[in-house]
Amino acid sequence: MLGEVPAGARVVALGRTVKTAAPALAAYLRRERPAALYAHMFPLTWMAVVARMLPGTRVPLVLVEHIDFDAGFRAHPRSRALMRRLGRWIYPRADRRVCVSAGAADSLAALARIDRQSIDVVYNPVSLPAAPNAPTASNLADWWASAPVRLLAVGRLIAQKDYDTMLAAVAALPETMGAKLLILGDGPDRARLEGAIAAMGLGDRVRLGGFQPDREAYYARASVYVMSSRWEGLPTVLIEALIAGLPVVSTDCPSGPSEILDGGRVGTLVPMGDSKALAKAIVAAAAAEPDREMLRARGRDFDPPAAAKRYLALIGMGSDER
Template identity: 45%
Template sequence: MTVPGQRISILLPDLRGGGAERISIVLAHEFARAGHQVEFVLRQARGELLDEARQSFSVVDLDTARVRSVLRKLVTYLRQRQPDVLLAAMWPLTCIAPVASRLAGLRCKVLVSEHGILSAQYKDWGAAHRIALRATTGLGYRLAHRRIGVSDGVARDMAGLSSMAPDRFDTIYNPVPPRAEPSEAAIAAAEALWNAPPGQRLVTVGTMKAVKNHPLLLRAFAQLPRPGARLMFVGDGSERDALVSLAQELGVADRVIFAGFHPDPSPFYRTADLFALSSNYEGFGNVIVEALSCGTPVVSTDCPSGPNEILEGGRYGRLVPVGDEQALAQAMSDALAAPVDRDALIQRAADFAPAIAAQGYLALLDLT
């Protein structure tokens, strides 16, 4: 039996164009379709997705430049608005929210979710930060009604950091909505960028930052025994200039395409022959699901922890050791030569439909 009309508040740092922020908007629409009232609560009302959220939902700005000010303002918000459910994503908000709920004297259900592997994300921040991370997760997670990781690996990491039993954590995979079929004009624009016939087109999609280890992908690409192959980077970021220099150093600059950021990368998935992910770690890996939904084969590093789970240990794509450029090059070469069951890939991607994820959240909150 569905429990309608619940007031659900979603707490985030902001609404920049990241994965967790996009996922929260997708879930918000699903909660609204189920009859619930959704409101976004932001530490700072800014980001590329802010206007999109405001078109459908109320947005509250806590207007706190510093994290240490969030607790007081969140307590005030909770007392005034009195939501039935508070969903908090991303540490330290995942630890602040349960404490704020207790201080506000509310009975609202607090669900916290992490979207990355915190122990890896903050491993170089020093001993004091590690102690603070363990202390805050140990308190905040215990006070939460439910605790969610977006992959089994993230859930295990949450349990380890907080010294809690693994069975007190749940896994709900990220919702990845199917994209509309690209227009003929969008496909033509992608084709123009490839400037090469099909058969040897490799694409990667994501922000150019250290954790994605794009230099590994470039070095593996340089080893491919396919002089006609092309590698396209869809995305932008702080590592772009270094990647351009490395492509020149490796002698493959004329076969590497830097397409820049595109809000809808589906034309590039659909015109590519292979999608490659070279990350050192991933909380989940939405881009893998996006590629599968287009019927595009996948090669990925077997990094902690989402890719292995999405690809079911290699059933739906090839997995290679993290940091092994020779293994990555060989896997890409083999994948380009292998037949593709596109229907199977598309069917696997359907397992991550937004309605499935939203149902998981509502079930944990006893709202179904």
Template identity: 40%
Template sequence: MTRRSDRPIRLAVYLPDLSGGGAERLHVRLAPYLLDQGFEVTLLLDRARGELMEAVPAGCRIVALGADRQIKALPKLVSFLKRGRPDVLLANMEHMNVMAVLARRLAKVPTRIVATQHNAFSEQVKRPSWQWRALPRVYRLAMPHVAGLVAVSAGVADDLTAATGLDRNRMTVIHNGVVTEDFAERAGARPEHPWFAEARPVVLGVGRLVAQKDFATLVAAFAKVAAATDARLVIHGEGPLRGALEAQIAALGLGERVALPGFTANPLAALAHARLFALSSRFEGFGNVVAEALACGTPVVSTDCPHGPAEILEAGRHGRLVPVGDAEALGAALSEALREPRDPAPLRARGNAFTVAHCAAQYADLFRTVLEASERKAGRDG
């Protein structure tokens, strides 16, 4: 058997596309570090699209399966595994994790599968379709066959065990990396929205305009803040709930105090210039933007949602935590934080614990570990 140390490790990272989601952004950021460590990196996509396509680093290959639905990807994934024979396939998203296990079995290749759990599993399976309702049972059958199982926070790992019965000891917690080498440069850029250049304090929210992020509670909380201060609220993001949020803002008479400027390619500029960052999510997997806000030195008020923010904030040591869906408590915490003197140094120190370099090193160590275990097993069996 050829030892893997004699050649670069072939790594394929399986994603739906390169849209601006947290998992996609993470792996585009990890790619150059893994390339520097000698990995051959392929971004394996169901669909070749997304705003991050232009951000893929030189030396990183893109392979698109051309599948518009997950089930249609299966035969193409099998073909890729037979043809490309990667040493490791790093799968992301719940159904892709299952599909990777099945494809490897059908392809009959020695590729090691590492599955990643990016979000709270128990929340994901509440979606109203049989594919999600069946997922706990499917996970119990499929996940014992992966070589590695990554959870992006300890809370996500605990939740996955509670929801599926999978062995918590087989999971590896790797916090997402958000601090890049050009972090300070991006944070120092001029924000797109003009309110950040004015003297009045700005409270900032960032995320897709979807139910998970619960911006309706943030807007309701800010109405209480607006009644007693001259602060403004900016929510960067786009999504299907824009119309409902705009109607809520109008009904509360906040049209001159709340802005929904849409997606921004560089949220760090806004985070660095905001007086406060507010996370109102019902659930998270990690909460990248919380770590980014801290690394910018910006105070954070967050819901104590499952899972991630409380780990990042160390149970409230580095920011305020409030109950999920409680506009009264969120408004009070925002008002208190606006009055409190700002010391960015300890916040930056905590945020800088979440570097992309450290995250990449942990993934690289895991890949090498699962391959070494595979080689030892092959030696015993051979």
């Protein structure tokens, strides 16, 4: 994703794996003396704490976590045990602790056994260029854009996203809808999902489009955005869909969707793993006339300037205007 780094931004490559990067990061802190260090996402947050413990590295440190740890670590007992054993030691060593949703903050506090009041919540900054006329990959556009109902999902092809439930939901849709699902993203489950699509006879209704950098063009052409995740933190894709004025159907997973969709006021929430409920919600969303201005207004609540003010305020720069 280096191509998405803004022009003029400085990129420093530490040249190490995550496990061995702490000394290189410490050397950078000694040399550059930055105003603050914001470390995002475990295990980088823990590495930053280790680096800041080394001599000559005293800069304000803000740790930012992006997932619901309780749900995310359920299938990883070793990481869960490590968090329980060391979380209480690691997180208090930062100057500030942040999660990207209230649900993620509740989860971190419980799992790491730290005071919930010591964790700030700052929503991720999200923006989406208005580009309804941007080009899409022609092989996908020809197949998908002409469908009566165009379903869109964006995310890595991993177990967390539970695309199996999404495929089962598409299989349950009435064929008269003419719905086609396009999933943008790549990941280790690609071959398995391609096999599942073929086995379910969905080859003419579902495509895996790979990573597409111009996703705003797909949001602009979609009829309904669909998410079937088992857990999240604050799923950016839902906010991007709202900014584009796109109706959203999502599982009510921990955590983020309910916060983003205001408890279901600006989108439809369904139980996790329930393909029938997901299919029913997709049918209803496709048939309804969306209030696109309401959707866009909710999306604007996540404008980058608001998050920037909050992050600066955490280290005593600017005002904390919420």
